[in-house]
């Protein structure tokens with residue numbers, strides 16, 4: 051999994067997946083006591099990142115829509131050794147909620163060291179069906195909420211010389227068929243955050259921005275129907 055990170059000042063670059071990077075990028079001790087928000091943490095990759103952070107003794111604030119799942123994630127984080135663990139539930143379709151999550155971190159911790167943006171809204175993996183409203187809604191969830199959280203968190207991240215981690219996909223670097231809405235939102239992330247990284251370098255802002263480019267990862271929860279449809283489409287079109 052290619053993984054690039056760069057600080058606002060001329061600094062480090064790296065090549066790893068998000069969980070590997072969290073557990074071995076440097077000493078796990080480096081995350082002890084750090085204050086971290088993880089979005090989309092009720093399942094899949096976000097949930098696992100929360101557990102990695104907990105094992106390393108970080109303070110974690112997890113968010114997603116499903117309160118019952120978040121409660122379990124928080125309990126598990128505490129068992130694994132998190133310095134503290136809490137959740138805020140709500141939908142990232144609404145940028146006001148995105149800002150609320152960051153404010154919760156500010157009110158609780160008085161600062162923030164790492165913002166991990168990972169959530170995605172539901173999409174389909176098939177021929178583009180012409181539904182413009184779906185794209186608008188998906189951009190709100192997968193892109194605009196990431197921007198809103200970054201804007202709200204930036205004063206705290208500048209203060210702590212912290213980190214922004216943006217979870218993206220191969221679909222956000224190399225477009226393929228049957229993923230037009232999803233792919234568009236992931237390309238938007240690259241355009242925005244890679245441009246912002248340049249600005250941080252110019253202005254000596256010491257906040258790193260890491261874009262994680264992931265290939266397919268079976269998280270167990272995967273929407274099999276979605277993946278089966280996508281694979282069948284690829285085979286029908288390019289193999290048969």
Ligand SMILES: NC(=O)C1=CN([C@@H]2O[C@H](COP(=O)(O)OP(=O)(O)OC[C@H]3O[C@@H](n4cnc5c(N)ncnc54)[C@H](OP(=O)(O)O)[C@@H]3O)[C@@H](O)[C@H]2O)C=CC1
Pocket residue numbers: 089090091092093094095096113114115116117119140141142143168169170171172191217218219220264265266267268269271
């Ligand atoms: N798994 C894979 O193969 C790959 C994943 N990725 C990327 O990794 C990241 C995580 O993916 P993965 O773990 O597979 O996905 P999951 O579907 O397992 O997790 C998505 C998370 O987002 C939350 N979520 C969904 N809709 C909303 C919403 N409207 N508002 C707030 N939260 C929401 C879900 O919780 P809830 O439903 O409770 O809200 C869940 O916690 C994504 O950015 C994805 O693009 C990239 C490439 C490959």
Ligand SMILES: C[C@H](CCC(=O)O)[C@H]1CC[C@H]2[C@@H]3C(=O)C[C@@H]4C[C@H](O)CC[C@]4(C)[C@H]3CC[C@]12C
Pocket residue numbers: 171172173174175219220221226227228229233264265266272273276277280
């Ligand atoms: C189906 C998953 C989202 C859950 C949902 O309910 O919508 C997708 C999340 C990540 C996707 C994969 C990905 O990002 C990498 C590939 C990109 C290609 O363009 C399409 C195939 C992918 C394996 C893609 C498949 C769907 C997801 C797993």
